[in-house]
Amino acid sequence: MINSRLRRCGVAEVLLVLSIVILVVVVAVPILLIFGNAFITDDGFNLKTVIQLLSQPDTYKALKNSLVIATGVTILSTIIGVFFAWLVSRTDLPFKGTMKVLFLIPFMLPSFIGALAWKILLSPRSGYINKLFTELFGLEEPLFNIYTLTGIIVVESMYLFPFVFIQVSGAMERMDPTLEEAARISGAGLLTITRRITLPLMLPSIVAGALLVALYSLSHFGVPAILGTEVGIYNIPTKIYEKIYQSAGSFESIRTGTILSSILVSAAAVILYLQSLVLKSGRFQVISGKSMRPMLIKLRGLKIPLLILSVVYIGITVILPTVTIILVGTLKTYGLTIAPENMTINNLKYILFDWDLTKDAIWNSFYLSLAAAFVTMLVGSLISYVIVKMKVRGKFILEFLGVLPFSIPGTVIALGVILMWSGRFGINLYNTAWIIFVAYIARYMAFSLKSNSAALEQVHDSLEEAARACGAKHWQALRDIVIPLIRPGMVAAFFLIFLPALRELTTSVLLYGPHTRTLGVAIYALNEDGETVYAATLATVALVIIVLGQLLIKRVTRGKEESLGA
Amino acid sequence: MATVTLDTISKGYGRKHVLQDFSLEIRDGECFTLLGPSGCGKSVVLRMLAGFENPDDGAISIGGRQVSGRGVRSIPPEERSIGVVFQEYAVWPHMTVFENVAYPLKMQKCLQSELERRTRSVLDLVGMAALETRLPSQLSGGQQQRVALARALVSKPLVMLLDEPISNLDANLREEMRFEIRELQKETGVTILYVTHDQEVALAIADRIGVMDDRGTLRQVGTPREIYDDPVDSFVFRFMGIANFLPAVRTGRGVCLEGCDPPLESRLCDGFDTASENGPVMAGFRPFEVDMRRSGSGIQALVKRVALLGAMVDYRLEVGGSEIRIQQDTALALRSGGIYREGDHCCLVFEKLRWFDRETVESERDRQ
Numbered sequence: 003m004i005n006s007r008l009r010r011c012g013v014a015e016v017l018l019v020l021s022i023v024i025l026v027v028v029v030a031v032p033i034l035l036i037f038g039n040a041f042i043t044d045d046g047f048n049l050k051t052v053i054q055l056l057s058q059p060d061t062y063k064a065l066k067n068s069l070v071i072a073t074g075v076t077i078l079s080t081i082i083g084v085f086f087a088w089l090v091s092r093t094d095l096p097f098k099g100t101m102k103v104l105f106l107i108p109f110m111l112p113s114f115i116g117a118l119a120w121k122i123l124l125s126p127r128s129g130y131i132n133k134l135f136t137e138l139f140g141l142e143e144p145l146f147n148i149y150t151l152t153g154i155i156v157v158e159s160m161y162l163f164p165f166v167f168i169q170v171s172g173a174m175e176r177m178d179p180t181l182e183e184a185a186r187i188s189g190a191g192l193l194t195i196t197r198r199i200t201l202p203l204m205l206p207s208i209v210a211g212a213l214l215v216a217l218y219s220l221s222h223f224g225v226p227a228i229l230g231t232e233v234g235i236y237n238i239p240t241k242i243y244e245k246i247y248q249s250a251g252s253f254e255s256i257r258t259g260t261i262l263s264s265i266l267v268s269a270a271a272v273i274l275y276l277q278s279l280v281l282k283s284g285r286f287q288v289i290s291g292k293s294m295r296p297m298l299i300k301l302r303g304l305k306i307p308l309l310i311l312s313v314v315y316i317g318i319t320v321i322l323p324t325v326t327i328i329l330v331g332t333l334k335t336y337g338l339t340i341a342p343e344n345m346t347i348n349n350l351k352y353i354l355f356d357w358d359l360t361k362d363a364i365w366n367s368f369y370l371s372l373a374a375a376f377v378t379m380l381v382g383s384l385i386s387y388v389i390v391k392m393k394v395r396g397k398f399i400l401e402f403l404g405v406l407p408f409s410i411p412g413t414v415i416a417l418g419v420i421l422m423w424s425g426r427f428g429i430n431l432y433n434t435a436w437i438i439f440v441a442y443i444a445r446y447m448a449f450s451l452k453s454n455s456a457a458l459e460q461v462h463d464s465l466e467e468a469a470r471a472c473g474a475k476h477w478q479a480l481r482d483i484v485i486p487l488i489r490p491g492m493v494a495a496f497f498l499i500f501l502p503a504l505r506e507l508t509t510s511v512l513l514y515g516p517h518t519r520t521l522g523v524a525i526y527a528l529n530e531d532g533e534t535v536y537a538a539t540l541a542t543v544a545l546v547i548i549v550l551g552q553l554l555i556k557r558v559t560r561g562k563e564e565s566l567g568a
Numbered sequence: 569m570a571t572v573t574l575d576t577i578s579k580g581y582g583r584k585h586v587l588q589d590f591s592l593e594i595r596d597g598e599c600f601t602l603l604g605p606s607g608c609g610k611s612v613v614l615r616m617l618a619g620f621e622n623p624d625d626g627a628i629s630i631g632g633r634q635v636s637g638r639g640v641r642s643i644p645p646e647e648r649s650i651g652v653v654f655q656e657y658a659v660w661p662h663m664t665v666f667e668n669v670a671y672p673l674k675m676q677k678c679l680q681s682e683l684e685r686r687t688r689s690v691l692d693l694v695g696m697a698a699l700e701t702r703l704p705s706q707l708s709g710g711q712q713q714r715v716a717l718a719r720a721l722v723s724k725p726l727v728m729l730l731d732e733p734i735s736n737l738d739a740n741l742r743e744e745m746r747f748e749i750r751e752l753q754k755e756t757g758v759t760i761l762y763v764t765h766d767q768e769v770a771l772a773i774a775d776r777i778g779v780m781d782d783r784g785t786l787r788q789v790g791t792p793r794e795i796y797d798d799p800v801d802s803f804v805f806r807f808m809g810i811a812n813f814l815p816a817v818r819t820g821r822g823v824c825l826e827g828c829d830p831p832l833e834s835r836l837c838d839g840f841d842t843a844s845e846n847g848p849v850m851a852g853f854r855p856f857e858v859d860m861r862r863s864g865s866g867i868q869a870l871v872k873r874v875a876l877l878g879a880m881v882d883y884r885l886e887v888g889g890s891e892i893r894i895q896q897d898t899a900l901a902l903r904s905g906g907i908y909r910e911g912d913h914c915c916l917v918f919e920k921l922r923w924f925d926r927e928t929v930e931s932e933r934d935r936q
Contacts, residue, residue: 464658467620468716470645471652473675473723482671486662 013476014394021385022396025403028444032418033267033410039421040260055258064241065265067151067230068220071237074155075162075219080212082159083166084204086315089308091174092200093299096309104316105167110552111320112505113161114224114522115541118529119323120157121228122330122538124148128337130326149233158225160319162218166211173207174200192299206280213277220273221266221411223508224522228529238262239413243512246417256421263414270409324545331539336532349539360540362517363524370435370520371503374442379496381443382450383458383488389451390458391466391484407447412508415444419513433515441509446499453498457491458484497555504551505544521547570631570726570759571596572617577626579612586612587784590626594727599753599760601770604780605807610763614729617761618652619645631726646675651720651758655732657712659704665691665715666700672723690722693752710741717749721756728753730762734769746772767808771796779804802924802932805852812892813850813929816840825851827888828867836921843923850929851921855882855895862905864915871912881907887916 041047055061089095090102108116123131124146132144147153181203185195201208223239231240242262245255301308329340331349338344353360388397389404410418419441423431431437461484469479485492507522514523521544528537572594579587586609594600602610615621616628619635619642627637630649636642651672659668670687678686691697694714704712713733720728734745750773753760764770770777771792778789781803788800799805802813815826822831823840832851843849860869860883872891873884881901883894894916901907908914 462656462658464654464656465660467618467645468652468654468658468660468719469671470620471618471650471729472672472719473646474671475644475646478675483660487660 014388014392017384017388017392018394018396018400021388021400022403024381025385025400025406025447028440029406029410029447030403032415032422032444033406035421035426036260036263036267036414036418039257040264051257052261055261060236061241061258061262064236064238064262067226067235068237070151071154071158071222071226072216072219074151075158076212076216078155078159079163079215080166080208083163083211084170084201084208086163086312087167087171087174088196088200089312091171092196093301093308094305095301095312096305101309101312101316102171104312104320106164107316107320108161109164110548111161111324112224112507112522112544112548113158113222114228114507114526115327115505115544116161116319116323117157117225117228118525118534118537118541119326120148120153121529122326122534123322124153130340148229149235151235154226154229154235157229158219158222161225162215165214165218166208169207169211169214170204173204177203196299209280210277213273213280217270217273217277220269221413221508223413223511224526227507227511227526238266239411239508242413242417246420246512256417259417260421263411263417266411266414267409270411274409327538327541327545330535331542333535336534349535350542353536353539353543359519360524360536363519363521363540364543366435366438366518367504367506367521370438370442371500371506374439374446374503375496375500377439378443378446378450378499379454379492382447382495383454383492386451386454386458387480387484390455391461391463404451407444407451410444412445412506413512415441416509416512419444433518435518438510438513438518438520441513442499442503442506445506445509446503449498449502450495453491453495454488457488457494460491461487493558497551497558501548501551501555504547572631572727572759572761573627573629574613574617575627575629575637577613577616577623577628579609579616579621579623585784587623590784590786592778592786592789594759594761595776597757597759598775599750599762599773601762601764601774601777602780603764603767603770603777603807605782606765608780608782609784610765610780611731614652614731614761614763617727618650618729619643619648649723649726651723651725651728653713653716653720653728653730653733655735657704657709657716657736659707659712659715659719661704663703664700665696665702665704665707668704668715669700669718669722672719676723686722690718693721693755694718694748709737710745713737713745714748717752721752721758724756725758727759727761730760732764732766733762735764735766742769749773771808779807799922802850802852802929805922805924806932810855810893810895811852812855812894813852813924813933814887814890814892815926816849816851816923818844825867825888827890830865830867832918832921836918839923843925846925848926850924850926852924852929853918853921855893857919858892858894859917859919860894860896860908861915861917864917866915866917869914869916871908871910871914874908874910876907883908885914885916 041049041052043051056065086105090098090105095101121129123129124144126132126144126147126149129144129148132146135141135145148157177200182195182199185199186192190198221239222237223243226235226237227240227243230236231244236244242259245258249255329345330336332345332347333340333349334344334346354364355361385400385404388394389401419437420432423429423437423440425432431440465483465487466479469483470476474482505522506520507526510520510523511526514520519527521540525537525540525544528534528540572592574590574592577587577590578585579590590609590613592602592613602613604610612621616623616636617630622636622642625638627640628635629637633643634640635648660671663671666687669691670683673683673686688697688700691700694717696711696714696718699707699711704715707715713736716733730749733749734742737745746769749760749762762770762773774792776789777792777795779787779795781787788795788804790798795804796808799808802811805811816823816832817826818824818840819831822834823837824831840849867887869885869887869892871883872886875882876898879898881896881898883896885892885894896907898907
């Protein structure tokens with residue numbers, strides 16, 4: 003009896019159970035702990051204290067700020083993203099190809115480094131631009147105070163608008179031009195067509211991009227942490243951080259954290275649900291898979307002004323902050339004017355070779371990202387394989403669990419792993435690198451699942467079946483056929499995780515211990531401690547690593563395209 | 569080689585029953601075609617033989633060995649000694665032609681010299697020897713399918729399973745491949761199960777054909793001639809080609825087509841009485857089984873539409889209030905008084921009539 007049951011447990015069942023266990027341990031239990039901690043006290047289900055905690059002025063204010071910031075960022079990013087997407091894909095703007103690449107750069111720039119640069123430029127008293135203006139024009143007030151909700155919204159939008167830009171420019175390029183041509187034949191002018199035909203058709207893509215921005219902004223830590231906390235502006239993630247750090251993990255603060263986290267998760271779930279609705283509706287009828295040449299709107303006299311506008315925009319949002327970071331990173335002391343005699347290479351030497359704190363941070367980030375990317379890639383391909391390819395009873399459990407990683411913000415993951423791995427289940431990883439490692443796996447599982455399932459869906463079932471019919475056992479078919487064919491997807495998953503993990507801040511900032519600061523945490527902490535110059539130097543190092551990484555990923559993915567074309 | 573037996577197989581997905589009590593025997597060394605409309609479950613039969621799916625109930629054996637069935641561990645595909653050719657070729661894109669074809673031998677841990685010899689010889693057989701270092705992406709559809717065939721043949725399987733292997737190819741290539749598959753089978757003597765929805769292919773390639781209906785029931789098994797000429801019911805008759813049906817009744821003067829005056833010749837009426845025991849009947853015939861005459865005492869018809877299709881002429885005729893389709897050899901028509909024009913009257917002489925249950929024919933027509 004036992005024997006026959008064991009025999010029925012083939013490879014399929016083993017893989018399924020393994021996948022479920024991994025997702026349960028890494029994702030599901032931490033979330034359950036958060037909800038449990040938020041709503042269940044010693045007296046059982048308890049909504050009263052939840053409301054009590056939420057109506058405390060500072061929590062309530064954080065909620066309000068999060069909402070205001072997310073709304074503002076979504077609107078601003080959508081306007082910027084749609085406008086530039088239209089400009090590079092539907093008009094005769096000169097140097098469109100180059101401009102398109104340039105508009106994607108803000109994506110690579112970590113937004114908290116951007117925020118750091120803007121703080122250096124526009125903080126009310128010591129910001130370089132503000133100082134310049136008060137000196138030049140004798141102004142009493144600073145030109146612009148970046149430590150405001152508006153400041154946070156503007157800076158976040160600068161680095162989040164590519165979400166909309168990518169969605170919309172992609173859709174505009176794939177749009178069936180005959181739809182516009184039909185309108186034109188009916189006598190509509192080009193601007194009327196854009197307004198009445200093109201934009202409405204683009205609406206699903208626009209909304210999808212906007213929701214992505216909303217999701218990201220709602221749970222964003224870096225920019226509000228750098229620009230807001232100093233003057234008491236908190237959003238949900240920064241409030242959670244503050245609560246947990248100031249009270250050194252007291253029950254009350256953890257409870258507030260879990261309640262706020264529950265709100266974040268629920269909001270994220272709603273946003274993702276809306277997005278799936280939007281993407282399902284409409285879009286496919288008007289956009290064909292084939293790439294066609296849509297007609298372009300002639301800008302005529304506006305051509306040069308709009309080009310200048312685009313270039314200036316890139317200059318202000320990308321080049322100015324980057325240059326600021328690099329230059330300030332070389333200053334002998336913060337506040338000196340930027341001039342050759344005030345600059346030194348010693349800062350760089352100090353943080354790269356002499357200072358343990360920064361040296362450790364770089365090394366920690368490097369090996370944690372490498373390990374997390376590798377493990378997450380493998381686990382993600384295993385889970386994707388079970389979801390996409392296998393016919394096995396109980397798969398629906400895995401399909402449900404597989405959606406979870408997409409809806410969990412970084413702050414929530416950090417809180418979840420704290421609850422799970424601080425000894426509650428006999429294992430205490432707090433203050434070790436392991437807890438960050440576990441958190442990274444949960445945080446980046448969604449990337450891995452996405453990339454691996456996409457690759458697996460390209461591999462027709464019959465390819466694997468053919469191998470079985472040719473005498474290959476299941477594992478041999480996997481080794482000889484499936485894995486070689488999805489290798490590009492696995493490599494892409496690896497880099498999709500490795501690069502963001504290198505500069506991760508949101509999750510690590512809640513989990514680091516005395517010896518486990520990561521690159522992002524170190525930059526953030528240096529800035530908090532007033533070591534702005536060293537923060538900028540370390541940020542320069544981070545930027546160099548990111549650029550090198552991007553170049554590498556480009557080479558690798560180009561190789562992937564070639565092999566797919568073959 | 570091997571006999572294949574499916575014994576009272578049942579298979580369902582969720583609540584949907586695809587097959588129920590399905591039994592079939594494929595004889596040693598024959599080319600058996602399973603023919604049916606898409607979605608009828610014929611591919612499921614093939615997939616269960618291959619071991620990609622397991623029957624919910626019933627037993628399957630290949631070459632006398634039970635491979636799946638009640639209370640027995642089902643034998644996985646790799647241990648069944650089968651070769652499978654898929655509709656979508658399933659040639660591995662990351663391996664060369666040679667590597668693809670040699671893979672089954674590699675899995676058998678064949679000696680290198682033996683592996684090379686056998687791979688080359690089967691590549692020769694399918695005419696791909698010159699292209700062995702190519703990648704699949706450098707091959708045409710027909711060439712890829714040859715590679716798939718070679719790969720399925722190389723390990724000398726007991727049974728070859730082909731799932732619509734040529735329906736992705738263009739018409740000329742289809743004809744050529746159909747012929748080649750037949751040749752290969754004669755040369756190797758392997759038992760073949762060929763699954764298709766295309767009756768033309770089935771008729772051309774098979775030793776025996778099994779016709780399935782869209783509920784997964786096997787309606788008839790027989791030689792191509794039997795299936796085409798002596799269908800057991802109107803479903804098979806209709807599925808094997810263009811079919812005309814005219815209602816018939818027995819009157820005092822003999823068997824008459826409804827709305828037509830003269831009774832049918834008695835040589836045509838064999839089987840009418842047996843068929844009409846269960847209720848009213850329909851006469852069924854193919855477009856080629858009628859002769860059109862300019863004059864005579866036969867059944868009168870009116871030419872409604874004419875289309876010259878090249879080698880033949882296609883007519884729509886009205887007979888006693890029903891419409892039928894008749895085809896005539898163009899050359900023959902030109903020699904014997906020219907092609908009819910719309911509005912012409914003619915007189916029909918039937919070569920052969922089959923008798924079907926009227927209610928069934930009408931309900932089948934409604935479902936289409």
